[in-house]
Amino acid sequence: xxxxxxxxxxxxxxxxxxxxxxxxxxxxxxxxxxxxxxxxxxxxxxxxxxxxxxxxxxxxxxxxxxxxxxxxxxxxxxxxxxxxxxxxxxxxxxxxxxxxxxxxxxxxxxxxxxxxxxxxxxxxxxxxxxxxxxxxxxxxxxxxxxxxxxxxxxxxxxxxxxxxxxxxxxxxxxxxxxxxxxxxxxxxxxxxxxxxxxxxxxxxxxxxxxxxxxxxxxxxxxxxxxxxxxxxxxxxxxxxxxxxxxxxxxxxxxxxxxxxxxxxxxxxxxxxxxxxxxxxxxxxxxxxxxxxxxxxxxxxxxxxxxxxxxxxxxxxxxxxxxxxxxxxxxxxxxxxxxxxxxxxxxxxxxxxxxxxxxxxxxxxxxxxxxxxxxxx
Numbered sequence: 373x374x375x376x377x378x379x380x381x382x383x384x385x386x387x388x389x390x391x392x393x394x395x396x397x398x399x400x401x402x403x404x405x406x407x408x409x410x411x412x413x414x415x416x417x418x419x420x421x422x423x424x425x426x427x428x429x430x431x432x433x434x435x436x437x438x439x440x441x442x443x444x445x446x447x448x449x450x451x452x453x454x455x456x457x458x459x460x461x462x463x464x465x466x467x468x469x470x471x472x473x474x475x476x477x478x479x480x481x482x483x484x485x486x487x488x489x490x491x492x493x494x495x496x497x498x499x500x501x502x503x504x505x506x507x508x509x510x511x512x513x514x515x516x517x518x519x520x521x522x523x524x525x526x527x528x529x530x531x532x533x534x535x536x537x538x539x540x541x542x543x544x545x546x547x548x549x550x551x552x553x554x555x556x557x558x559x560x561x562x563x564x565x566x567x568x569x570x571x572x573x574x575x576x577x578x579x580x581x582x583x584x585x586x587x588x589x590x591x592x593x594x595x596x597x598x599x600x601x602x603x604x605x606x607x608x609x610x611x612x613x614x615x616x617x618x619x620x621x622x623x624x625x626x627x628x629x630x631x632x633x634x635x636x637x638x639x640x641x642x643x644x645x646x647x648x649x650x651x652x653x654x655x656x657x658x659x660x661x662x663x664x665x666x667x668x669x670x671x672x673x674x675x676x677x678x679x680x681x682x683x684x685x686x687x688x689x690x691x692x693x694x695x696x697x698x699x700x701x702x703x704x705x706x707x708x709x710x711x712x713x714x715x716x717x718x719x720x721x722x723x724x725x726x727x728x729x730x731x732x733x734x735x736x737x738x739x740x741x742x743x744x745x746x747x748x
Contacts, residue, residue: 434586466499613652
């Protein structure tokens, strides 16, 4: 049986690996299925599953962020050092986002519009969320000192997440910063250059709320109480997730709404609560599976993928959407596309194994550089 400290780390990789698999199936079926297959219930459920990878990646970035600041704090780093380290790492991830967009533009040279260079993608949002979390922690650590600072950081993170969720419907409608150039406005509401917010982009509102939620959850799991009662802490988190799902559904059914143009699936705080509830339930299940199940007894392809999530994210895009696509786009039936998905999954697992064995360590969305994170 694995030990609790090992499973506390393995469950994060397992969840990242799950996000990768959900991302693979969403991209593969979206890229390859023919028009008839896209009308099926199967495709509908595939795309519904595709709503989870982005929240998972952002949520886990927040949980990992909590682990990092806890480690730096134990080393005796000052608030300035912690902020400088975390904000710099967020800037590195943001730079990777721009580099990824440049690569995609160059590969698609001739038919990709130049505006794709400025698309707000998931890496951009993860980088920004880390920078904002670093700034928030700097403010909290500067103002508060002593034994209760961890509680203040967690409460502040949860409050920021809730505030972002509550403001999102306004920021997408009546409070849209239309006076800003569209590349900047797009980071706020995902407008891109299309005149209205786009649901397929990843702007600050509402997406970084998932990262701040992960930070709050991570702070809770690192508390002395949760460390001494790790299983109880995760069960409480899962129970809280169930409660949030019921709360989100209850809020959605109310006859009154404070928002004009209520959009449950894209901007609603009720949908945000529901998705956070699902994330907490997945986290509890991942912890149980990695501690008492087969999550670490045998080779786990999900844990393996989670250790190199950035690499497999970067590479698989070209073999699904790019010029190197292993199947013709928009022409396949469900069976053929599923075989292609299996090929992508196995190839990414092998690539991930090669990466970890070659370097001796993973390369996930947070700790992607070879050097260890330091405060200097």
